[in-house]
Amino acid sequence: MAKTKSNDKQLSVKKIDNGIVIDHIVTGGAFYVLQALNIDVHFPHSVFIAMNVPSKKLGRKDVLKIRNIGKEDLNLDVLGLLISGSNFICIENYHIVHKEKIQTPEKAYGVIKCPGISCITNLREDVETEFTVIGSNEVGNRENLSLRCVYCDKIFKILENISLIQ
Amino acid sequence: MNEDTEHQTSHIFGIRYMTENFIQGILDDASEIKQNPSKYAEALKGKILSLAFWEASTRTRLSFESAMLRLGGKTLGFSSQAGTSIEKGESLSDTITMLAGYSDCIVLRHPLRGSCKLAAKIADKYGVPVISGGSGSQEHPTQALLDIFTIQEYHHRLSGLNVGIVGDLRYSRTISSLLFALGKFGRNTIYYLSHPSLHLQDELVYDLESTDLEMHKATNLAEIISSLDVLYVTRLQKERFPDPMLYNKVKESYQLRPDLMKAAKEDLIIMHPLPRVDEIPYAIDRFPQAKYFEQAKNGVYTRMAVLNRLIH
Numbered sequence: 001m002a003k004t005k006s007n008d009k010q011l012s013v014k015k016i017d018n019g020i021v022i023d024h025i026v027t028g029g030a031f032y033v034l035q036a037l038n039i040d041v042h043f044p045h046s047v048f049i050a051m052n053v054p055s056k057k058l059g060r061k062d063v064l065k066i067r068n069i070g071k072e073d074l075n076l077d078v079l080g081l082l083i084s085g086s087n088f089i090c091i092e093n094y095h096i097v098h099k100e101k102i103q104t105p106e107k108a109y110g111v112i113k114c115p116g117i118s119c120i121t122n123l124r125e126d127v128e129t130e131f132t133v134i135g136s137n138e139v140g141n142r143e144n145l146s147l148r149c150v151y152c153d154k155i156f157k158i159l160e161n162i163s164l165i166q
Numbered sequence: 167m168n169e170d171t172e173h174q175t176s177h178i179f180g181i182r183y184m185t186e187n188f189i190q191g192i193l194d195d196a197s198e199i200k201q202n203p204s205k206y207a208e209a210l211k212g213k214i215l216s217l218a219f220w221e222a223s224t225r226t227r228l229s230f231e232s233a234m235l236r237l238g239g240k241t242l243g244f245s246s247q248a249g250t251s252i253e254k255g256e257s258l259s260d261t262i263t264m265l266a267g268y269s270d271c272i273v274l275r276h277p278l279r280g281s282c283k284l285a286a287k288i289a290d291k292y293g294v295p296v297i298s299g300g301s302g303s304q305e306h307p308t309q310a311l312l313d314i315f316t317i318q319e320y321h322h323r324l325s326g327l328n329v330g331i332v333g334d335l336r337y338s339r340t341i342s343s344l345l346f347a348l349g350k351f352g353r354n355t356i357y358y359l360s361h362p363s364l365h366l367q368d369e370l371v372y373d374l375e376s377t378d379l380e381m382h383k384a385t386n387l388a389e390i391i392s393s394l395d396v397l398y399v400t401r402l403q404k405e406r407f408p409d410p411m412l413y414n415k416v417k418e419s420y421q422l423r424p425d426l427m428k429a430a431k432e433d434l435i436i437m438h439p440l441p442r443v444d445e446i447p448y449a450i451d452r453f454p455q456a457k458y459f460e461q462a463k464n465g466v467y468t469r470m471a472v473l474n475r476l477i478h
Contacts, residue, residue, distance in 0.1 A: 118302050120280035126259050127284050151280025153369050
C-alpha cells in the first residue's frame with residue numbers, strides 16, 4: 001500500500017477520492033474479500049491492500065481501499081459471511097458519505113455454491129441456493145462460522161469451502 | 167409436516183419438521199383406519215396420487231399405491247427414469263410442474279439430497295402437497311411413521327424404550343427419521359452398532375444433540391440384546407464398501423444369529439425396513455419377536471392416514 005508519510009507510531013495510507021474502504025478486517029480476511037469481489041489483475045480500478053498491519057483494536061488487521069466502486073457493487077451478505085465486524089465506508093470526493101459495521105447475515109441466498117456433491121442445487125435446476133448461518137462469527141472466532149444448506153442439510157465451514165456463484 | 171411458513175401447502179419432508187401432535191394424530195388415524203378400513207373406502211374418491219420414483223422402490227411405492235386405492239383414489243406415475251422424458255434430460259423442476267397439473271398429491275423418491283424440498287417449493291405454487299419417499303440419504307419420513315406405529319402397537323408407548331439400531335447408519339434413509347421420531351417422544355436410549363465407515367452422519371449427530379435421546383455406541387449384538395425393547399436392523403449395502411472383501415469380512419458382525427435370541431426379552435420386537443439380505447437369516451422369522459412383515463403391512467395404514475390428511 002502506498003504510504004504518504006511514515007513514522008514509528010502511526011501508519012498512514014493514501015486517501016482515495018471515490019470508492020470504498022473496508023477497515024478492521026481480521027488478518028487474512030482481505031484475500032477472501034478480493035475473491036468474493038472477483039478482483040484480480042484485470043480489475044480496472046486501483047486497489048490498495050494492507051495486510052497484517054498494527055491495530056489498537058485487533059492487534060493486527062487488514063485494510064482494503066478500492067477506487068471507483070460503491071455499495072451497490074457489493075453483496076454485503078457475502079462480506080458478512082467472511083469479515084463481519086469490519087467497518088465498511090463509502091467515500092465521495094474524499095468525504096465519508098456512509099459508514100456501517102458489516103454484520104453476519106442469518107441466511108445467505110444465491111451467492112454461494114453448496115459443496116455437497118449430492119445436493120440438488122448442483123444439478124441443472126432452476127433453484128437459488130439457500131443457507132442458514134450457524135456457529136459464531138465473533139471477531140477472532142471467524143473460523144468456526146458454518147453454513148447449513150437448506151436443501152441437502154450439509155454443514156460446512158465457510159472459509160474452507162467458499163465457492164461463489166459469479 | 168413442514169413448519170416452514172414459506173410454504174402454503176402442507177408437505178412432508180422429514181420427521182424433524184413435524185410436531186409431536188401431528189405425528190400422534192397420524193398414528194391415531196392409522197390405528198382407526200386399521201380397525202375400520204371400510205369406513206375410509208371412498209375417502210379420496212376422485213383424487214389422483216402421482217408416484218414419481220427416480221429410484222427403485224418396492225414397499226414405499228406399492229404401499230402408497232395400495233393406500234391410495236384403499237382410500238378410493240387412483241394413482242399414476244413412473245418407477246424409474248426409463249421411458250420418461252427424464253431420460254431425455256428433463257429437469258426435476260419441469261417434471262414436478264407437470265405432475266402438479268395432473269394430480270392432487272405427489273410422492274417423490276429421488277437420488278439427490280434436497281430434491282423433495284425443491285419439489286415442494288415448485289408444487290406449492292399449485293397447492294399440491296409433496297411427500298418424500300426418500301431424497302438421497304436424507305430422511306424417509308413415512309417409513310419412520312410406520313416404524314413408530316408398529317412400536318406403539320406392541321409396546322403401547324414411545325418413550326422409555328431401549329432401542330438397538332444395527333447396520334448401515336450412514337446411508338440408510340430410515341435411521342435418521344426413526345431417531346428424530348424417537349427423539350420427539352421423551353427419553354429413549356439408543357444403542358447403535360455399525361462399521362466405522364457407516365456411522366451416523368455428522369449433520370444427524372448435530373441435530374440429535376437437541377433431543378432427549380441417550381446415545382450409546384455398542385461393540386456387538388450379544389452385549390446389548392438382552393436389554394432391548396426394539397431391535398432395528400438395516401441392510402449393509404455392499405456397494406458402500408470400498409473393498410468387497412471388507413464387506414464379506416464384516417457382514418457377520420452385524421448379523422442377527424438365532425443363538426443370540428436366547429438372551430432376548432420376550433417382548434422384544436425385531437424390525438427391518440426391508441429388503442433384508444444376510445443380516446436377518448430366515449431362521450429368525452420363526453421367532454415370535456420377528457415383526458418386520460407386520461411392520462411392512464402397517465405401511466399401508468400409516469400412508470392411508472398421511473394421504474387422508476394431506477389431500478383435500
